[in-house]
Amino acid sequence: MSGAEENTFPTGPATPDDGTAGPRSWIGKAFSSVSLSAAIIVMLSLGGVMYTLSIGAAPALKEFGLGFLTAEVWNPVTSQFGAAAPIAGTLETALIAMLIGVPISVGIAIFLTELCPEKLRHGFAITIELLAGIPSIIYGIWGLFVLAPYMQRHIQPFLIDRFGDIPIIGNLFQGPPYGIGILTAGLILGVMVLPFITTVTRDVFLTVPSLQRESAYALGATTTEVIWNVVIPYSKVGMLGAIMLGLGRALGETMAVTFVIGNAHRISASILAPGTTISASIANEFTEATTPIYTSSLFALGLILFVITFIVLSVAQYMLHRIKKAEG
Amino acid sequence: MNLLNSNFVRAAAVVVGVAASATIAHAGQISGAGATFPYPIYAKWAQAYQAKTGMGLNYQSIGSGGGIKQIQAKTVTFGASDKPLKSDVLDKYGLAQFPMIMGGIVPIVNVEGIKPGELVIDGETLANIFLGKISKWNDPEIAAINPGVNLPSKSIAVVHRSDGSGTTFNFTNYLNKVSSSWKSTVGSDTSVQWPVGIGAKGNEGVANMVKQTGDSIGYVEYAYAKQNALSYTKMKNKEGHVVAPTSDAFQAAAANADWAHAPGYRLILTDQPGAGSWPITAASFILMYKKPVDDKASSEALKFFEWAYHNGGDAAASLDYIPMPMSVVKMVEDTWQKDIKDSHGKALAFR
Amino acid sequence: MDIYAKRKLINRLSLAFATVATAFGLFWLAIIMWTLLSKGITSLNLILFTETTPPPGASGGLSNAIFGSVFMNALAIMIAAPLGILAGTYLAEYARDSKLGAVARFVNDILLSAPSIIIGMFVYELMVVPMGHFSAWAGTVALAIIAIPVIVRTTQDSLLLVPDRLREAASALGAPRWRVITSISYRAAKGGILTGVLLALARVSGETAPLLFTALNNQFWSTDLNAPMANLPVVIFQYALSPYVDWQKLAWSGALLITAAVLFINITARLLASRDRSTKRI
Numbered sequence: 009m010s011g012a013e014e015n016t017f018p019t020g021p022a023t024p025d026d027g028t029a030g031p032r033s034w035i036g037k038a039f040s041s042v043s044l045s046a047a048i049i050v051m052l053s054l055g056g057v058m059y060t061l062s063i064g065a066a067p068a069l070k071e072f073g074l075g076f077l078t079a080e081v082w083n084p085v086t087s088q089f090g091a092a093a094p095i096a097g098t099l100e101t102a103l104i105a106m107l108i109g110v111p112i113s114v115g116i117a118i119f120l121t122e123l124c125p126e127k128l129r130h131g132f133a134i135t136i137e138l139l140a141g142i143p144s145i146i147y148g149i150w151g152l153f154v155l156a157p158y159m160q161r162h163i164q165p166f167l168i169d170r171f172g173d174i175p176i177i178g179n180l181f182q183g184p185p186y187g188i189g190i191l192t193a194g195l196i197l198g199v200m201v202l203p204f205i206t207t208v209t210r211d212v213f214l215t216v217p218s219l220q221r222e223s224a225y226a227l228g229a230t231t232t233e234v235i236w237n238v239v240i241p242y243s244k245v246g247m248l249g250a251i252m253l254g255l256g257r258a259l260g261e262t263m264a265v266t267f268v269i270g271n272a273h274r275i276s277a278s279i280l281a282p283g284t285t286i287s288a289s290i291a292n293e294f295t296e297a298t299t300p301i302y303t304s305s306l307f308a309l310g311l312i313l314f315v316i317t318f319i320v321l322s323v324a325q326y327m328l329h330r331i332k333k334a335e336g
Numbered sequence: 337m338n339l340l341n342s343n344f345v346r347a348a349a350v351v352v353g354v355a356a357s358a359t360i361a362h363a364g365q366i367s368g369a370g371a372t373f374p375y376p377i378y379a380k381w382a383q384a385y386q387a388k389t390g391m392g393l394n395y396q397s398i399g400s401g402g403g404i405k406q407i408q409a410k411t412v413t414f415g416a417s418d419k420p421l422k423s424d425v426l427d428k429y430g431l432a433q434f435p436m437i438m439g440g441i442v443p444i445v446n447v448e449g450i451k452p453g454e455l456v457i458d459g460e461t462l463a464n465i466f467l468g469k470i471s472k473w474n475d476p477e478i479a480a481i482n483p484g485v486n487l488p489s490k491s492i493a494v495v496h497r498s499d500g501s502g503t504t505f506n507f508t509n510y511l512n513k514v515s516s517s518w519k520s521t522v523g524s525d526t527s528v529q530w531p532v533g534i535g536a537k538g539n540e541g542v543a544n545m546v547k548q549t550g551d552s553i554g555y556v557e558y559a560y561a562k563q564n565a566l567s568y569t570k571m572k573n574k575e576g577h578v579v580a581p582t583s584d585a586f587q588a589a590a591a592n593a594d595w596a597h598a599p600g601y602r603l604i605l606t607d608q609p610g611a612g613s614w615p616i617t618a619a620s621f622i623l624m625y626k627k628p629v630d631d632k633a634s635s636e637a638l639k640f641f642e643w644a645y646h647n648g649g650d651a652a653a654s655l656d657y658i659p660m661p662m663s664v665v666k667m668v669e670d671t672w673q674k675d676i677k678d679s680h681g682k683a684l685a686f687r
Numbered sequence: 688m689d690i691y692a693k694r695k696l697i698n699r700l701s702l703a704f705a706t707v708a709t710a711f712g713l714f715w716l717a718i719i720m721w722t723l724l725s726k727g728i729t730s731l732n733l734i735l736f737t738e739t740t741p742p743p744g745a746s747g748g749l750s751n752a753i754f755g756s757v758f759m760n761a762l763a764i765m766i767a768a769p770l771g772i773l774a775g776t777y778l779a780e781y782a783r784d785s786k787l788g789a790v791a792r793f794v795n796d797i798l799l800s801a802p803s804i805i806i807g808m809f810v811y812e813l814m815v816v817p818m819g820h821f822s823a824w825a826g827t828v829a830l831a832i833i834a835i836p837v838i839v840r841t842t843q844d845s846l847l848l849v850p851d852r853l854r855e856a857a858s859a860l861g862a863p864r865w866r867v868i869t870s871i872s873y874r875a876a877k878g879g880i881l882t883g884v885l886l887a888l889a890r891v892s893g894e895t896a897p898l899l900f901t902a903l904n905n906q907f908w909s910t911d912l913n914a915p916m917a918n919l920p921v922v923i924f925q926y927a928l929s930p931y932v933d934w935q936k937l938a939w940s941g942a943l944l945i946t947a948a949v950l951f952i953n954i955t956a957r958l959l960a961s962r963d964r965s966t967k968r969i
Contacts, residue, residue: 042773043773047788054798056809083529114708118708124709138953145893146945148924153722189534232702262803262895272533272534295398296500325796376742394905410820411815563744
């Protein structure tokens with residue numbers, strides 16, 4: 009065993025450990041190498057994903073260069089492909105999801121840690137966590153059959169009538185009410201990320217030392233002031249990690265979005281307009297892309313999504329790791 | 337290792353056992369993928385054929401683009417496409433192509449108060465709606481060909497296909513023929529850059545989306561409109577006559593087809609002459625390898641097609657598809673005999 | 688308004704917001720559940736479990752899709768569980784503070800939240816293209832890749848909860864390292880590890896995106912691992928997006944089945960975990 013052994017239990021040479029002596033020492037050797045191989049397989053699978061995507065994406069990136077990122081065109085007839093529309097759609101829907109999801113998640117986390125009667129706390133927390141277990145396709149089918157018609161009949165006409173004529177902001181609310189589109193997809197994503205952000209935020213809030221909390225109360229602070237001046241400052245980094253985790257989910261979510269996004273390779277100013285996201289484009293077109301360059305462009309989309317989520321998730325891991333360390 | 341105790345191990349053994357035996361017991365099945373246009377009739381045939389012979393057909397309606405891609409990738413025994421491939425492409429991949437069924441593509445609308453067949457539309461107007469040039473239902477251009485119809489002042493929600501689609505190919509092929517601005521800005525293929533609208537997957541998806549979305553318009557194979565009681569429109573054809581989508585109208589358009597002189601049976605049936613011709617009529621094609629990977633599976637597929645040609649007419653008629661005329665079936669059978677060979681160079685059995 | 692009243696008011700308002708936010712979150716859960724129940728229960732009958740997926744216009748059930756889902760999920764977990772548990776063991780028992788361990792932990796956490804559709808593309812290239820056809824095997828592998836990180840993470844976390852005192856005691860008695868792990872650590876963390884396996888099962892049960900390019904779908908009953916296999920999520924996807932009323936009904940029933948199964952597995956896992964935690968605290 010090499011450096012991997014250092015600093016872990018057991019440390020001293022006194023342990024009759026793996027493979028140095030004893031009649032059945034090979035078992036120890038075998039066991040540690042098998043578990044090491046398993047860990048390596050896990051790492052290899054991420055490497056494999058990266059490798060496959062890069063190889064698949066190479067022809068498209070060679071053909072279109074960096075212009076692939078900024079071109080809005082997506083035309084299988086002329087074999088011209090650009091990722092701008094799906095990238096924009098991915099970011100837009102994720103942004104809407106965060107605008108809805110973050111304040112509400114933090115609100116729920118506050119409720120769960122500071123307000124909720126002790127008896128109900130556990131039940132509420134589990135219920136919210138169960139919301140995280142609902143498969144995304146369920147959100148999708150519900151979004152299509154329940155939310156979208158409601159949006160088309162009530163919310164979107166209201167938004168168009170109310171805000172459509174205001175300069176600048178009005179551009180966000182233009183076009184026919186389709187029901188489905190960027191806004192509807194963002195809303196669904198917002199609901200989907202709620203449980204993820206809530207659960208992690210609540211865990212982070214719970215790491216705030218009760219001593220600090222109680223001292224503030226003793227000084228006469230209201231609950232709100234304790235939250236704003238003690239809990240949130242203490243949990244800042246962890247909250248950011250939780251939000252990034254939620255963002256990572258929102259960026260990569262496929263099924264819930266595919267049902268309600270409208271699958272149109274266009275960038276519109278209006279959030280009521282149909283659009284597409286990276287994952288929805290792949291889900292819709294991957295099995296049917298007829299030419300190699302079309303397939304490669306979809307791989308390039310996959311690679312972009314992978315890079316974006318990789319960065320976001322890395323930041324999330326870093327932040328949550330820091331919180332864990334601080335916690336001891 | 338007492339980890340997770342022996343129940344886990346026992347369960348594992350059971351699953352692995354089932355897995356092993358399952359792999360041995362290879363059930364007879366033909367696999368195909370592609371066009372959604374003929375899916376309702378293929379599914380109906382498949383059910384009847386399985387009841388009769390025990391041989392199943394696993395047909396995945398993933399769009400014509402998908403059908404072309406999957407047969408080229410050899411992941412299926414046959415691909416299906418409503419966009420006929422050109423001879424040079426067929427030769428390049430060593431594919432045989434033959435028509436299986438014909439049908440009509442109809443515009444469908446979901447506008448409050450408009451009943452099936454009430455609205456009339458012509459090619460130019462249809463192109464302008466799908467270009468986004470006409471954006472309200474009460475646009476003068478629509479009103480002009482629909483005197484007396486009460487059209488609402490609502491925005492038109494356009495629904496098109498999001499996947500590679502032979503229905504789209506034929507639909508845009510028609511718009512290309514009737515609208516010069518469509519030809520210059522969008523063009524025609526299995527998937528195009530749509531100026532407006534929402535994309536839906538498959539004929540199923542478009543039908544569903546039009547059903548779901550108020551004030552919408554889309555285009556589907558007629559069986560989808562009929563089975564789901566959607567409001568189709570009538571159309572003005574090449575000779576200026578208003579026709580309803582009926583099997584007679586599809587038949588009238590199909591009557592112009594000269595299959596004998598089309599290399600690889602490559603025929604497009606849009607915008608055909610004839611007083612009663614439906615303007616967007618199309619044939620759906622099957623693609624198969626001339627030297628199949630799996631002779632037995634390909635032979636079973638041919639047997640299925642052979643059965644469908646001779647016994648599937650009633651089922652086709654019930655869904656308003658047009659079966660291939662027997663003269664064409666004869667030609668196709670000759671093509672099979674001539675082109676599709678097993679590994680020993682012998683023609684595959686199909687009877 | 689004096690400062691105290693103002694502070695009180697702000698306090699009230701913000702607490703009201705937190706309460707409303709919670710009500711909002713629960714409202715969604717309630718409304719989604721209600722829709723699922725009311726739409727799914729109408730066609731929940733025996734036929735659902737005995738007949739295969741029908742062509743449009745015919746009656747049928749979901750038996751082939753239910754079988755396919757259960758089968759592929761079970762097989763995926765059979766592959767993922769040993770791998771995940773071993774990798775988690777390595778991280779918790781051998782590489783707690785090593786560089787390699789840190790990297791593996793990071794990679795695993797990325798995989799845990801990586802977009803599942805990308806896993807689908809990976810397995811398509813890895814298996815579907817070389818094999819030449821869609822297959823239940825490919826679907827199973829895709830699901831296993833999604834399940835592994837969940838199991839690694841929970842195995843690692845529950846092993847880390849095992850007090851080192853126990854390991855030290857066993858070592859002091861002369862047990863070699865592997866014996867310490869198998870007889871002490873695993874025994875103490877058994878509940879946690881099983882919970883992780885169940886959570887992984889719940890996670891893959893609802894996965895749709897990676898199956899689209901791997902297992903695809905099958906209209907018929909198929910037990911052939913080398914052929915496309917029907918599965919609930921893809922059937923729901925296909926049927927929900929169709930215009931046929933009976934297909935949509937089946938999609939809702941399927942959705943209800945999946946959700947019920949996922950919630951059941953989740954709740955079981957949580958019960959196990961809480962029971963386990965209470966016994967573990969020494």
